[in-house]
Amino acid sequence: MPPPRLMMDVYEEHLSEAGFLWTRWERCLASPAVDLTATEAQEERLLAHLDGLALGGPEVAERLLIPTLELEAPTEVASAAFALLASGENGAKHVLERLEAGKGSALAGIQRALELDDSLAPAALLPLLSSSSVDAQAVVLEALVFRRAVPPSALARFLSHADPRLQGAALLGLDGRPEESARKALNAALDDPHVRVRNAALISGLIAGLRRTWDKCQKWAAEPSAAGAQARVLLALGGSEQDVTKLVKLLDIPELRSSALWALGFSGQVAAAEACLTWMEKDRGTAALAAEAFSAITGLRLEGTYVGPPREDEAEEPIPLEEEDLDADLVPGPEDALATPAPDAVVAWWKEARARFDPGTRYLRGTPFSAQSLLGALRQEPMRRRGVLALELAIRSRGQFRLEARAFTRRQASELARALAAPASISPRRFDGLMTQG
Numbered sequence: 001m002p003p004p005r006l007m008m009d010v011y012e013e014h015l016s017e018a019g020f021l022w023t024r025w026e027r028c029l030a031s032p033a034v035d036l037t038a039t040e041a042q043e044e045r046l047l048a049h050l051d052g053l054a055l056g057g058p059e060v061a062e063r064l065l066i067p068t069l070e071l072e073a074p075t076e077v078a079s080a081a082f083a084l085l086a087s088g089e090n091g092a093k094h095v096l097e098r099l100e101a102g103k104g105s106a107l108a109g110i111q112r113a114l115e116l117d118d119s120l121a122p123a124a125l126l127p128l129l130s131s132s133s134v135d136a137q138a139v140v141l142e143a144l145v146f147r148r149a150v151p152p153s154a155l156a157r158f159l160s161h162a163d164p165r166l167q168g169a170a171l172l173g174l175d176g177r178p179e180e181s182a183r184k185a186l187n188a189a190l191d192d193p194h195v196r197v198r199n200a201a202l203i204s205g206l207i208a209g210l211r212r213t214w215d216k217c218q219k220w221a222a223e224p225s226a227a228g229a230q231a232r233v234l235l236a237l238g239g240s241e242q243d244v245t246k247l248v249k250l251l252d253i254p255e256l257r258s259s260a261l262w263a264l265g266f267s268g269q270v271a272a273a274e275a276c277l278t279w280m281e282k283d284r285g286t287a288a289l290a291a292e293a294f295s296a297i298t299g300l301r302l303e304g305t306y307v308g309p310p311r312e313d314e315a316e317e318p319i320p321l322e323e324e325d326l327d328a329d330l331v332p333g334p335e336d337a338l339a340t341p342a343p344d345a346v347v348a349w350w351k352e353a354r355a356r357f358d359p360g361t362r363y364l365r366g367t368p369f370s371a372q373s374l375l376g377a378l379r380q381e382p383m384r385r386r387g388v389l390a391l392e393l394a395i396r397s398r399g400q401f402r403l404e405a406r407a408f409t410r411r412q413a414s415e416l417a418r419a420l421a422a423p424a425s426i427s428p429r430r431f432d433g434l435m436t437q438g
């Protein structure tokens with residue numbers, strides 16, 4: 001007997017709320033104003049609605065969840081797919097069938113559910129790596145890599161795949177001590193024409209300690225590509241004072257300025273802090289980014305007198321209707337939540353604080369860098385910054401600790417606890433000293 005209409009209304013409300021809260025939770029993961037504790041609270045609300053959907057039984061699955069998989073609404077699709085996976089084998093069957101037939105944003109929603117779900121055994125997904133659909137293969141491979149659940153034998157056949165998405169995912173799935181054949185594939189991928197592949201090789205190569213990867217990182221740091229942006233961050237995380245000086249010079253190139261400021265915030269160097277201070281005063285368009293980086297290095301909290309009026313208060317000429325981009329994305333991005341600094345107050349603070357900072361030391365929020373300060377930052381930093389710090393943890397531990405900053409917080413807590421129990425496995429050395437493989 002199907003649930004009464006009133007009961008179906010309850011499940012429809014669960015689905016609507018889950019889609020809304022899923023969107024909010026994903027924004028939390030990229031927010032410069034939200035930490036792990038606040039994200040966990042948002043996540044608990046989301047999981048309560050997902051649990052409610054999973055308990056609805058076959059009728060709710062048939063009448064509500066399975067039809068939702070056909071929509072082009074990623075977070076509602078993700079919510080329905082997650083609930084179906086959690087409901088048991090029959091629900092999972094419908095998700096996997098839809099996966100093989102799907103495309104576009106619906107497929108993205110299914111992928112996110114597969115990444116976050118821990119009820120479906122990885123072995124149930126492995127056969128889909130032989131699917132006739134490249135999209136389905138890519139979704140499954142990326143989901144399994146996200147879960148760190150791909151056997152090396154399954155990765156091997158994708159390491160030189162013709163499809164950049166599959167090859168990139170396979171490269172990212174390697175552990176910190178790959179076999180000789182995988183190291184050769186990594187080295188070859190550093191010269192691949194596709195930026196997705198080169199970027200993946202750059203990350204996995206550093207985790208594996210390949211010397212040539214660090215050379216590429218230094219070479220690419222001035223490029224405007226996605227691999228160049230990644231290289232700038234990596235150079236900031238593990239480079240020398242001379243490398244930071246190179247990044248500071250990139251601030252004079254308008255198209256690289258924002259990504260260079262983002263990178264410099266992870267360098268922890270006094271020279272970077274002072275460059276950010278200059279750009280806080282020099283360019284109002286990037287002042288908030290510069291202030292975020294300055295705060296990340298020095299520990300100055302951007303609040304009270306250190307915050308200026310928001311940019312929205314500036315008078316602007318209205319855009320004529322015929323010139324307005326009606327297809328523009330009007331959803332606020334993460335950087336819109338950054339505080340606009342009051343440069344004079346920040347400069348005054350720095351004049352007093354400068355003597356406490358050693359030019360030869362790297363700082364995280366004003367604390368000298370160490371394994372313990374890195375782990376503390378992963379507990380306390382805004383969510384927007386934690387993905388980079390998690391990558392640093394993977395590099396410094398040679399892949400022993402792989403915290404996934406886009407996973408549910410319960411998984412993140414478990415991964416962080418493992419690292420906290422063995423801080424001696426996290427090297428504080430510069431990255432050039434960690435590259436031990438040919």
